[in-house]
Amino acid sequence: MTGNKAVAYKEPGKVEVIDIDYPTFELKDGPGVNPANVGRPVHHGVILKTVATNICGSDQHMVRGRTTAPPNLVLGHEITGEVVEVGRDVEFIKVGDLCSVPFNIACGRCCNCKERKTGICLNVNPDRPGSAYGYVDMGGWVGGQANYVLVPYADWNLLKFPDKDQAMEKILDLAMLSDIFPTGFHGAVTAGVGVGSTVYVAGAGPVGLAAATSAHLLGAAVVIVGDLNEDRLAQARSFGCETVDLTKGGPAEQIEQILGVPEVECGIDAVGFEARGQGHGKNAEEAPATVLNTLMDITAAGGALGIPGLYVTGDPGGIDEAAKKGALSLSLGTGWAKSLSFTTGQCPVMKYNRQLMMAILNDRVSIAKNVNAKPIPLEEAPKGYAEFDAGAATKYVLNPNGYLN
Numbered sequence: 001m002t003g004n005k006a007v008a009y010k011e012p013g014k015v016e017v018i019d020i021d022y023p024t025f026e027l028k029d030g031p032g033v034n035p036a037n038v039g040r041p042v043h044h045g046v047i048l049k050t051v052a053t054n055i056c057g058s059d060q061h062m063v064r065g066r067t068t069a070p071p072n073l074v075l076g077h078e079i080t081g082e083v084v085e086v087g088r089d090v091e092f093i094k095v096g097d098l099c100s101v102p103f104n105i106a107c108g109r110c111c112n113c114k115e116r117k118t119g120i121c122l123n124v125n126p127d128r129p130g131s132a133y134g135y136v137d138m139g140g141w142v143g144g145q146a147n148y149v150l151v152p153y154a155d156w157n158l159l160k161f162p163d164k165d166q167a168m169e170k171i172l173d174l175a176m177l178s179d180i181f182p183t184g185f186h187g188a189v190t191a192g193v194g195v196g197s198t199v200y201v202a203g204a205g206p207v208g209l210a211a212a213t214s215a216h217l218l219g220a221a222v223v224i225v226g227d228l229n230e231d232r233l234a235q236a237r238s239f240g241c242e243t244v245d246l247t248k249g250g251p252a253e254q255i256e257q258i259l260g261v262p263e264v265e266c267g268i269d270a271v272g273f274e275a276r277g278q279g280h281g282k283n284a285e286e287a288p289a290t291v292l293n294t295l296m297d298i299t300a301a302g303g304a305l306g307i308p309g310l311y312v313t314g315d316p317g318g319i320d321e322a323a324k325k326g327a328l329s330l331s332l333g334t335g336w337a338k339s340l341s342f343t344t345g346q347c348p349v350m351k352y353n354r355q356l357m358m359a360i361l362n363d364r365v366s367i368a369k370n371v372n373a374k375p376i377p378l379e380e381a382p383k384g385y386a387e388f389d390a391g392a393a394t395k396y397v398l399n400p401n402g403y404l405n
């Protein structure tokens, strides 16, 4: 029997590396597994030996105790791996294939999957449309911050890299295809970014930096990134973004200094519901509607908002009773008066990952450098989580099986 170590959520502020079972082609009962999913056969799945598995801001919402994630939930939805076993019903993926795993789990059979809306697949999560590995309320699929992980509907979900040796040379870049690069790209596309656009990205975390990278790739004229964290703003400047420091105030004035007008054409929210107030120094209080209200103010009439930043339906740590239920105080009248469009939700990774893989393999983009990707051993996950939570300008990539040495 092969051992399997994994990163688990223990309690607010704490993750631990624990021993879990080696996966089989069945979803077994465990922390966070929906009863209707227990015993579900997964003959369409494969078992991956993990090559890279990244820590995400989405994991941090759970680890900060801002969701209803149960103790011992195995984390990890950003997975790249090598196939070591294939299930009975897998036709095309083979043992030895090196693959990126979209963080959305999707069946490939429902009406949403057929329209490529893989972030809201109807057949994988008994609680609601949409699923992911290692995530609260997502059906209970075991997370991939582990040595081994089960990937269902493998023929449909996996993106196989065309050449293993070539892929290993760019593996840190390719590791960003499971989530943040497509997610940032989706934010930019749905904000309407194209050649010559002016763009404001709220948040200089990995998703914001991936959105800024994507805006450049799509031909934006000026990309302005706002945050309260100076190290992360410096990271944005390192690849040609303009930046605004939100400890000093909202972004409108600083955008005017850059563009000559206090407006942009495209607005991207790469922050979500844990947004902090602007103009109140580095340790500003939380103000969950700030980013959305700011984007409505500063995006020109007729523009669009791409909103990859996560908003929840329940938040035990919400600032008031409304926020605890995910209800925010939005100035929707502003957005309505300006005919703004909004796109929210999980990024449907499969819509973009193959094209972005081609851009990486053909040297069109350096996503790992732009987000400052850094491999660390699985055992150091608790330290990685803590540093990321403290605002390090780093995208931590766990290296459970030594492939990244």
Ligand SMILES: NC(=O)c1ccc[n+]([C@@H]2O[C@H](COP(=O)([O-])OP(=O)(O)OC[C@H]3O[C@@H](n4cnc5c(N)ncnc54)[C@H](O)[C@@H]3O)[C@@H](O)[C@H]2O)c1
Pocket: 056, 057, 058, 059, 060, 061, 179, 180, 183, 202, 203, 204, 205, 206, 207, 208, 226, 227, 228, 229, 232, 246, 270, 271, 272, 273, 274, 275, 276, 277, 278, 290, 291, 307, 308, 309, 310, 311, 345, 346, 347
């Ligand atoms: N939609 C999706 O499919 C998807 C996928 C991945 C991540 N996400 C979400 O995207 C968001 C960003 O992810 P991340 O990994 O970069 O997280 P992160 O926590 O590392 O980054 C968030 C950044 O926002 C900054 N911030 C706080 N308040 C702000 C404000 N008012 N204006 C501008 N910046 C502000 C923080 O200082 C931080 O640097 C999270 O909510 C995450 O859950 C969504």
Ligand SMILES: [Zn+2]
Pocket: 055, 056, 057, 058, 059, 077, 078, 103, 179, 180
């Ligand atoms: Zn993620």
Ligand SMILES: [Zn+2]
Pocket: 106, 107, 108, 109, 110, 111, 112, 113, 114, 120, 121, 122, 123
């Ligand atoms: Zn589906």
